[in-house]
Amino acid sequence: MIRRVQHIGLAVRDLDAAIALYERAFGISPEHRDRSEAEGVEAAMFQVAGVGIELMQPMRDDSPVGKFLERRGEGVHHVAFGVDDVAAAMEDVRAAGLEPLDGEPRPGLHGTRVGFIHPRSAGGVLIELVEADGEGGAT
Ligand code: CO
Numbered sequence: 001m002i003r004r005v006q007h008i009g010l011a012v013r014d015l016d017a018a019i020a021l022y023e024r025a026f027g028i029s030p031e032h033r034d035r036s037e038a039e040g041v042e043a044a045m046f047q048v049a050g051v052g053i054e055l056m057q058p059m060r061d062d063s064p065v066g067k068f069l070e071r072r073g074e075g076v077h078h079v080a081f082g083v084d085d086v087a088a089a090m091e092d093v094r095a096a097g098l099e100p101l102d103g104e105p106r107p108g109l110h111g112t113r114v115g116f117i118h119p120r121s122a123g124g125v126l127i128e129l130v131e132a133d134g135e136g137g138a139t
């Protein structure tokens with residue numbers, strides 16, 4: 001059901017500074033930059049050999065990423081698995097006893113459809129299931 005690691009989400013306090021660090025230290029530049037008012041997050045997506053690195057800065061302290069930074073500080077926030085059909089994948093994980101955070105797939109950043117799985121049901125890891133438009137989770 002999982003086709004690949006689509007991206008890894010990293011929480012940062014200062015997105016511009018983090019982008020500059022990645023450009024300077026690793027020689028990579030973001031492919032997309034996007035923000036979601038609903039999620040209260042601004043994010044930049046880099047590509048490294050087909051795997052995304054998503055740097056995320058909260059727009060508000062009470063947003064999910066804002067609360068994560070408060071509790072845990074900067075660091076790895078989630079792992080996103082690419083799937084062909086996010087709705088079907090969410091049914092599969094629910095049947096396997098995991099706890100989706102979303103009842104239905106919802107629009108993600110960068111033109112995707114996503115569903116998240118609660119870390120308490122998945123070994124402490126926040127998992128994002130992602131179906132990317134025009135890309136299929138499979139590529
Ligand atoms: Co993500």
